Amino acid sequence: MKKKQNIEHTQLLVLSLLSNEDMYGYQMIVELARRSDHTFEMKEGTLYPVLHGLEKDGYVEAYQQEAPTGRMRKYYHLTRKGGAALKTEAETWQSYSSAVNAVLRSSAGLTMA
Amino acid sequence: MTRWEYTDRVLSGLRRLTGPEREAVRAELDAHIEDHICDLLDLGYDEELAEERTMQRMGDPAEVSRELNKQYPLRWMLLKWATMAVTAALALMLLTQVEWGVVKENLMARFWPSRWYTYEETYEFLDGDDTDIRVEIGTTTVRVCAARVTEIQPGTNLAELFPEERYLAVVVTRPYRTSLWDLGWSPEGRFLTVSGQQDNWTAVGYQTWYYLLPVRPEETTVAASYQEHGYDVSFSIPLDWGALP
Structure with a gap:
């Protein structure tokens, strides 16, 4: 692939999660595990450097909101810039994975599902 | 854990x-x-x-x-x-009513020293005894506390400021038994306006005003005449050439 990946895959997954609704950190972890059938079970603390990086770059913005339990939670919201980045990177990823699949399919002895 | x-x-x-x-x-x-x-x-x-x-x-x-x-x-x-x-x-300046000009002068002195002089630099540069000439400005007395002659050294800030000159009179004035705050604000601004000689004079400072004036060896006094806070001010200060090294 000639195009350089601008954001990491974890960032792409986070942006993707936020494309539907605003979420707080723990909610993202749970949702990521559920949607990936527990394939993506990252060390949960490492989510926050990713979120703070995205916030610093303007891809997401954060706000505080009180949970029904009374606890304050920090929610993340996908910005317009984040939405555009998600679209671009998702297309790149699709193109990349298609290319990898094509190579694998053409390899002798490999049977793709 | x-x-x-x-x-x-x-x-x-x-x-x-x-x-x-x-x-x-x-x-x-x-x-x-x-x-x-x-x-x-x-x-x-x-x-x-x-x-x-x-x-x-x-x-x-x-x-x-x-x-x-x-x-x-x-x-x-x-x-x-x-x-x-x-x-x-900014908060400190608002609370203490410190003037923007003080900050500006010190920044200018730090980054463009050829154009501006801090109080400390100028005072050190003077390195002489005060005079005690007093000038009435309305109800306030301004004291001319130093008037010294110095030779401009090549390569210095003063040489840049006065490239054609050799000697400089430095005049320092301070308010006497009052604060400059009591004088109010001059319509022309904070610095003194010197009639007819403005191009030759450089005034910096805050509670203390400094003037730098090129002088010739034959001159025995340096005279100033200007408007200050709506008053006509004039004084003549003897120059002490003997203090030159």
């Missing part, structure tokens, strides 16, 4: 974050841990085991700390500090 030890360890490595940012990180991690423990308690875990499992899922606090630090580059920290310093300076 308890949940409190975990957040403490993460925060201990966050050297590029401001105090409020660190507390925001602590609150966010605490909330996350609390959510995870509550979920495990709902699944029937006892409290101790729920905390232990949660800590295992959180990962290495040192790694989290290191990665968080990377999201706060040094330049951002410096920018934040600079912003805080400027804000604090």
Whole structure:
């Protein structure tokens, strides 16, 4: 692939999660595990450097909101810039994975599902 | 490791974050841990085991700390500090009624020393005894406390300022038994306006005013005549050529 990946895959997954609704950190972890059938079970603390990086770059913005339990939670919201980045990177990823699949399919002895 | 030890360890490595940012990180991690423990308690875990499992899922606090630090580059920290310093300076100036001009003069003296002189620089440059000539400005007396002659040295700020001159008279005036605040504000601005000779005079300073005037060896006095706070002011100051090295 000639195009350089601008954001990491974890960032792409986070942006993707936020494309539907605003979420707080723990909610993202749970949702990521559920949607990936527990394939993506990252060390949960490492989510926050990713979120703070995205916030610093303007891809997401954060706000505080009180949970029904009374606890304050920090929610993340996908910005317009984040939405555009998600679209671009998702297309790149699709193109990349298609290319990898094509190579694998053409390899002798490999049977793709 | 308890949940409190975990957040403490993460925060201990966050050297590029401001105090409020660190507390925001602590609150966010605490909330996350609390959510995870509550979920495990709902699944029937006892409290101790729920905390232990949660800590295992959180990962290495040192790694989290290191990665968080990377999201706060040094330049951002410096920018934040600079912003805080400027804000604090502004607040201090408002509280103490310090004038913008003082800050400006000192900054100018620091970065463009050929054009401006701080009080300290000028006073050190004078290095002589005060005179005691008093000038009436309305109901206030301004004291001319120094009038010295110096030879302009090549390569100095003064040589840049007065490239065609060799000798310079430095006149220092200060208010006498009053504050310059009591004088009010001159319509022309804070600095004195010297009639007809403005191009030759440089006035800097705040509570003390300084004038730099090129002089010839044959001149025995330096005279000034100007409008100050609506009053006509004039004085003539003898020059002490004997103080020259």
